[in-house]
Amino acid sequence: MRAATKARRWHSRCVWLVRVLLFAGLLPAIPVAPVCFAAPPGVRSIVDKHAPQINRVDLDGHRVDLKSLHGKVVLLNFWATWCAPCLIEMPAFSTWQRQYASQGLQVVGISMDDDAAPVRQLVARLNAKYPIAMGDAKLGEQYGGVMGLPLTYLIDRNGVVRMRFQGETDLKTIERQLQTLLNHR
Amino acid sequence: MSISFIRKMGTVAVLAGLAALCTRMPAQGPFGTPNESSAFSIPEKQLVQPAELNRILADKNGDKPLVLQVGSRVLFEQAHIAGSEFAGPGSQQAGLDQLKKRVASTPKDKAIVLYCGCCPWNRCPNVVPAFKLLQSLGFSQIKVLYIANNFGSDWVEKGYPVARGH
CATH class of the missing domain: 1.20.5 (Single alpha-helices involved in coiled-coils or other helix-helix interfaces)
Incomplete structure (x- = not known):
């Protein structure tokens, strides 16, 4: 009984605090990572559709063919050398590539830089453990418009796009969704 | 009590x-x-909100500012503000050279709006160098479009006019 009263009191205090924060205009000031699992309204969503084909040569001269990756879970990451949040994510993607390779993960990076030279330099420095190819406006449009970075898609073993993460995203959130797809055989 | x-x-x-x-x-x-390279270092009075810029550009009778995209060409080709020009990424010297060349014959009191939208506002590497360059060149009517998240969510998804290609 006492516990229930205590809980009610806390609940009432929390509600009251939220009211005060709203009144003071402070709630909108709390930074929230812009995460979305589906494309927001207005953007052509490719979630739950077959991933548009990618058939390009990566920076090491190897072919990246999305069709040949059927049966694997693909983490497709659009990034650029000048995108600070992208550079935070990439070492984690390299770690995941090593950690989850045996479960069928393949990370693919697509650079949206205008030129390949700075990309080569940075990839060498970061020692990325997955293929990285250059992207372009056409590929961006096929993927619903890459109009802000980073942008990451999770593609299931059947080649269907399942998740979309736009902007700075909590890596634990991406990893959790990734593990769910990897566990689904 | x-x-x-x-x-x-x-x-x-x-x-x-x-x-x-x-x-x-x-x-x-x-x-x-804010540190000097953060877009938060741009004074608020020099910012223009997307809705306000859209209103200015839609006004048939008003003077139109020169709108310059100072981000990546790949992003510009996918979608940009209708009527805006690609002026080179502000984070690179080549981009700043291109911007300098573009405004060489522009009157110093011409209203100019810079924008990028590659990344969340506090992460954008392009707008601050471009803004500082125009300031150092003596332009007096510079505004920077405040894009909180990215060009897609803060302009395209709002239904404001866009163009594609070069």
Whole structure:
């Protein structure tokens, strides 16, 4: 009984605090990572559709063919050398590539830089453990418009796009969704 | 006067103080001090909100500013503000050279709007160098489009006019 009263009191205090924060205009000031699992309204969503084909040569001269990756879970990451949040994510993607390779993960990076030279330099420095190819406006449009970075898609073993993460995203959130797809055989 | 009432009033006073502090730093992060390279270092009076720029561009009778995209060409080709021009990425010297060349014959009192939208506002590497360059060249009517998240969500998805290609 006492516990229930205590809980009610806390609940009432929390509600009251939220009211005060709203009144003071402070709630909108709390930074929230812009995460979305589906494309927001207005953007052509490719979630739950077959991933548009990618058939390009990566920076090491190897072919990246999305069709040949059927049966694997693909983490497709659009990034650029000048995108600070992208550079935070990439070492984690390299770690995941090593950690989850045996479960069928393949990370693919697509650079949206205008030129390949700075990309080569940075990839060498970061020692990325997955293929990285250059992207372009056409590929961006096929993927619903890459109009802000980073942008990451999770593609299931059947080649269907399942998740979309736009902007700075909590890596634990991406990893959790990734593990769910990897566990689904 | 109950203790609970005094507690409530105390909390209100603290929160009001915090709110006042935030409103004194409108162009900065909510709780941080901006460094010189952060877009938060651009004074608020030099910012223009997407809705306001859209209104200005849609006004058939008003003078139109020169709108320059100072981000990546790949992003520009996918979608850009209708009527805007690609002026080179502000984070690279080649981009700044291109911007300098573009405004070489532009009157110093011409209204210019810079924008990028590659990344969340506090992460954009392009707008601050471009803004500082135009300031150093003596332009007096520079505004920077405030894009909180990215060009897609803060302009395209709002339904404001876009063009594609070069």
